[in-house]
Amino acid sequence: MIQIKDLHKSYHMGSGSLHVLKGINFEAQEGEMVAIMGSSGSGKSTLLNILGILDEADQGSYFLDNVPIKDLNEKIAAKYRNEFLGFVFQSFNLINYKSALDNVSMPLYYQGVKRKLRTEKAMHYLDKVGLADWATHLPSELSGGQKQRVAIARALASNPKVLLADEPTGALDTTTSYEVMELIQGINDEGKTILVVTHEEDIAHMCKRIVNLKDGIIISDTIVQQVSAKQQANV
Amino acid sequence: MFKRDRWIEILEALNANRFRTILTAFGVFWGIFILVLLLALTNGLRNGVQADFGDFATNSIFMWSQGTSMPYKGLPKGRRFNFKLSDVERLKQELPELKHVSPRNQLGGFRGSNNVVRKEKTGAFDIYGDYPEFIEQQPLDIMKGRFLNYGDINEKRKVAVIGRDVIRALYDTNEDAIGSYLKINGINFLVVGSFKPSNTTGDDEENANMIFIPFTTFSQAFNRADNVGWMAITAHDNVSITDVKPRIMTLMRELRRVHPDDARAIGHFDLAEAFGRINGLFTILTVVGYFVGALVLMSGAIGISNIMLIVVKERTKEIGVRRALGATPREVRSQILQESLVLTIISGMVGIAFAAGVIWVLNAILDQVGPVENFANPSVNIGVIIIALSILVISGLLAGLIPATRATQMKPVDALRID
Numbered sequence: 001m002i003q004i005k006d007l008h009k010s011y012h013m014g015s016g017s018l019h020v021l022k023g024i025n026f027e028a029q030e031g032e033m034v035a036i037m038g039s040s041g042s043g044k045s046t047l048l049n050i051l052g053i054l055d056e057a058d059q060g061s062y063f064l065d066n067v068p069i070k071d072l073n074e075k076i077a078a079k080y081r082n083e084f085l086g087f088v089f090q091s092f093n094l095i096n097y098k099s100a101l102d103n104v105s106m107p108l109y110y111q112g113v114k115r116k117l118r119t120e121k122a123m124h125y126l127d128k129v130g131l132a133d134w135a136t137h138l139p140s141e142l143s144g145g146q147k148q149r150v151a152i153a154r155a156l157a158s159n160p161k162v163l164l165a166d167e168p169t170g171a172l173d174t175t176t177s178y179e180v181m182e183l184i185q186g187i188n189d190e191g192k193t194i195l196v197v198t199h200e201e202d203i204a205h206m207c208k209r210i211v212n213l214k215d216g217i218i219i220s221d222t223i224v225q226q227v228s229a230k231q232q233a234n235v
Numbered sequence: 236m237f238k239r240d241r242w243i244e245i246l247e248a249l250n251a252n253r254f255r256t257i258l259t260a261f262g263v264f265w266g267i268f269i270l271v272l273l274l275a276l277t278n279g280l281r282n283g284v285q286a287d288f289g290d291f292a293t294n295s296i297f298m299w300s301q302g303t304s305m306p307y308k309g310l311p312k313g314r315r316f317n318f319k320l321s322d323v324e325r326l327k328q329e330l331p332e333l334k335h336v337s338p339r340n341q342l343g344g345f346r347g348s349n350n351v352v353r354k355e356k357t358g359a360f361d362i363y364g365d366y367p368e369f370i371e372q373q374p375l376d377i378m379k380g381r382f383l384n385y386g387d388i389n390e391k392r393k394v395a396v397i398g399r400d401v402i403r404a405l406y407d408t409n410e411d412a413i414g415s416y417l418k419i420n421g422i423n424f425l426v427v428g429s430f431k432p433s434n435t436t437g438d439d440e441e442n443a444n445m446i447f448i449p450f451t452t453f454s455q456a457f458n459r460a461d462n463v464g465w466m467a468i469t470a471h472d473n474v475s476i477t478d479v480k481p482r483i484m485t486l487m488r489e490l491r492r493v494h495p496d497d498a499r500a501i502g503h504f505d506l507a508e509a510f511g512r513i514n515g516l517f518t519i520l521t522v523v524g525y526f527v528g529a530l531v532l533m534s535g536a537i538g539i540s541n542i543m544l545i546v547v548k549e550r551t552k553e554i555g556v557r558r559a560l561g562a563t564p565r566e567v568r569s570q571i572l573q574e575s576l577v578l579t580i581i582s583g584m585v586g587i588a589f590a591a592g593v594i595w596v597l598n599a600i601l602d603q604v605g606p607v608e609n610f611a612n613p614s615v616n617i618g619v620i621i622i623a624l625s626i627l628v629i630s631g632l633l634a635g636l637i638p639a640t641r642a643t644q645m646k647p648v649d650a651l652r653i654d
Contacts, residue, residue: 054559054648074564074643082561093556093651097251110561115240158561 001162001193002028002051007060009046020046021057022216028195030161033188033226035204036197038213045166047213048197052085052164053077065161082110086155090167092147094139100150101126101135107158125153129183145176152183156192163187163194169203181206181229202232245574252546259542260582262535263630267586267623268593270528271615275594277524279613281517286611292335292372292469293510294476298483298503299465300491307494316500318463320454322490326466329486332474335372338463340364340453342420351446352418353405360401361445362419364453364464372469380413380428387449393456395419396428400443417446422456424448476507529626536579536630543575543638554642555650564643571642575635576628583627587620 009021020043028034038044049055050062053069062069064084072080086107087093094103105113105122113121126132129149131142139147148168155163165184169177181203188194188208196207204210205227212220249256298318306312318338326336342362343350349357367383375382378399387394395417402412416423431443454460468483470476484501487493493500547554554567597613 049648052559054651055646078558078561078563078566081559087559089556089651093552093559095553095556097247106557107560109240109244110557110563110566154560 001030001032001065002026002195003061003063004051005061007047007050007057007062009043009050009055009057009059020216021050024060024216024218026211026218026221028162028193030193031188031191032209033185033194033207034196034209034211035207036195036211036213037199037201037204039199041215042213043216044197044213048164048166048195051162051195052087053081078110082107082158084161086158086160086163088148088151088155088163088165088168090170092139092144092151092171094147094150094154096139099136099138100131100142100153103139103150104153104157106154111158122153122157125156126150128156129153143176144172145179148172148176148180149183152180152187156187161193163192165194165196167198168196169198169200175233177203178229178233182233185226185229202227206232241570241573244570245577248546248570248574249578255542256578259539260578260585262538263532263579263582263627264535264586264589266528266532266535267583267627268590269531270525270623270626271587271590271619272593273524273528274521274619275590275597275613275615277517277520278615279597279610280520282612282614283608283610284513284517287609291506293506294472295372295467295469295506296476296480296483296503297465297467297506298487298501301500301502303493303497304499305494305497307497308492310492316491316493318466318487318491320461320463322487323463323466325490326468326483326486330479330482332470332479333468333483334471335368335467335469337366337369337372337467338450338465339369339467340450340457340459340462340464342453342457350420351401351405353415356405358401358404360398360404362453363445363447364450364457364459365447366450369447369467372467375430375432378429378431379411380426382428382430383447383449388451391451391455392449393422393424393452394427394449395424396430396447397426398443398445399429399431401446402429419446419448420457477505477511480505525622532626532630535582536634539575539578539631540634540637543571543635544641546574547571547638547642550642551645551650551653555645555647555653558647559651567643568639571639572632572635575638576631579627579631579634580624583624583631587623590615 004024004026007021007024008019010017010019024047036044036047046055050057053064053072064080067080067084069080095106098106101119101122104126105118108118108121123132123135126135129152131146131149131153134142134146139150142150152168163184168184169180172180184194184196185206194207196203198204205224206229207224208226209221209223211218300316300318303310303312303314303316320338323336323338326333340363343360349359350362351358351360365383366388367385370382377396380396382396383394386392397412397417405417406412406415412426412429415426417426418424454462468476470479480503484503485495487501488495488497491500554562557567558564594613594615601607601611
């Protein structure tokens with residue numbers, strides 16, 4: 001699903017430049033659930049941004065579902081983001097003047113889906129994250145966990161190939177974190193490829209594979225025994 | 236381009252900060268309000284001043300004789316002379332561009348003594364000797380009876396056509412003037428018609444004080460022989476009287492044996508030129524109106540542009556999220572552009588409507604208090620509204636352009652990073 005070869009990325013800051021990614025080689029198969037770990041400054045967010053076509057690598061190749069991601073213009077990048085990728089952010093990034101339902105239907109809006117079908121689909125995903133009753137509520141009327149669940153529904157709405165989650169539980173307390181992870185695990189069980197950037201060990205162990213990043217290179221890549229978020233919550 | 240979904244998007248975004256939206260809109264509202272009002276007031280001034288010209292055919296000159304200022308062919312300088320009736324014929328013959336050449340004579344006038352008597356009532360009025368075609372040059376509304384005709388001219392009938400105010404002064408109410416007799420300077424005239432000035436806002440007092448009698452009768456009754464007091468000359472519609480004027484003057488100097496270079500011997504007033512000058516003045520006033528209005532409107536548009544810049548800055552993250560969700564730069568750009576356009580147009584239309592309301596109230600007040608000097612019927616036509624609207628659309632687009640470009644300049648990753 002995802003193939004990365006020899007990926008380099010550096011940021012230019014004033015006179016000097018900061019080499020963030022120093023040759024990343026990484027592959028993820030369909031249906032995998034990978035945690036990308038690392039301390040801050042390790043380059044994990046940069047990697048995720050490149051994977052999310054929000055940023056571009058300086059060097060190396062990136063294939064997403066066998067499509068080369070290289071030198072895309074913004075229009076095509078937007079199309080790929082819409083079709084291939086679903087984003088979940090640490091700070092939810094819901095649009096605060098739109099209802100939960102409208103937030104979820106955003107990707108479908110940009111896909112050009114008709115309003116009626118859009119609402120139907122959005123409702124389906126809201127129901128999937130258990131927030132069907134909250135469809136008309138504004139983000140400000142929802143709790144953190146609910147917001148993140150709306151964001152997950154939004155990420156799923158366009159039925160992307162890969163779900164990219166950047167610290168999805170970073171702004172949530174432990175209980176809510178596990179609830180959100182339980183939801184993400186459920187989505188993975190249905191076959192969706194998921195990449196989770198996190199620095200929390202317990203969250204990482206709820207994935208099936210952990211990639212450790214340090215100073216711009218992968219220092220370890222191990223398959224782990226997945227911990228069920230549901231069980232963890234009940235401990 | 237304007238789909239229902241897009242509309243909802245735009246209205247939601249504008250509604251998200253309603254107070255600011257309204258304040259921003261006020262700038263444009265005010266601008267277009269001033270623009271439309273200025274143009275309407277200019278128009279009112281123009282209407283008022285043009286009413287002073289009355290309905291007189293504007294492609295006309297008036298011409299009268301003064302004393303000569305140069306000796307010529309043995310004749311001394313300072314000689315008084317009169318136009319003759321034969322000059323009228325020569326003018327008509329030699330200058331086919333002229334539509335009407337009306338010789339005129341006058342009795343009485345400004346602060347004249349009483350010259351008209353009817354039974355025991357007397358009054359001072361302007362008595363004009365005229366040809367029938369004069370009514371083509373100065374339209375009059377005949378209320379009763381008729382105007383002068385060539386039968387009157389040829390037979391030198393002692394008939395008179397009198398103004399409304401003459402009737403008011405000399406007749407009892409409900410008394411029929413037609414068929415009665417008036418004594419003008421001791422000579423009896425039969426009243427055959429009455430008139431009122433055909434425009435209502437002009438100087439109607441003076442115009443309604445007039446009595447018209449046949450030119451030939453005037454000459455005979457008041458011993459003018461074949462002398463002509465002055466002439467009212469109108470050119471055909473497709474030629475300018477100002478262009479023909481030098482030839483009229485040359486011919487008249489020749490006929491009256493005046494030195495060809497003696498410009499002071501024949502006086503004239505060029506109505507077309509005066510009218511043109513006034514019109515030119517109002518064209519300039521209109522341009523000034525547009526200019527000032529457009530500047531005020533521009534400051535409103537700059538306000539919108541400013542706010543949209545802030546909006547874009549505030550919504551940088553939102554724009555980043557939208558782009559992560561698949562919004563193309565084009566979509567982001569056109570949304571910002573359309574938000575600015577919708578804001579401009581809606582506030583502009585409210586401004587136009589409000590200005591229209593004020594103009595309406597102004598007109599209602601004017602109707603109540605009666606005619607005001609040099610001001611009448613302030614109004615704007617649909618053309619002005621269309622121009623104002625297109626200025627709005629253009630300024631809305633311009634106002635949105637910079638913010639819209641700014642919105643898509645940033646890479647999505649940087650936009651998302653902002654908190």
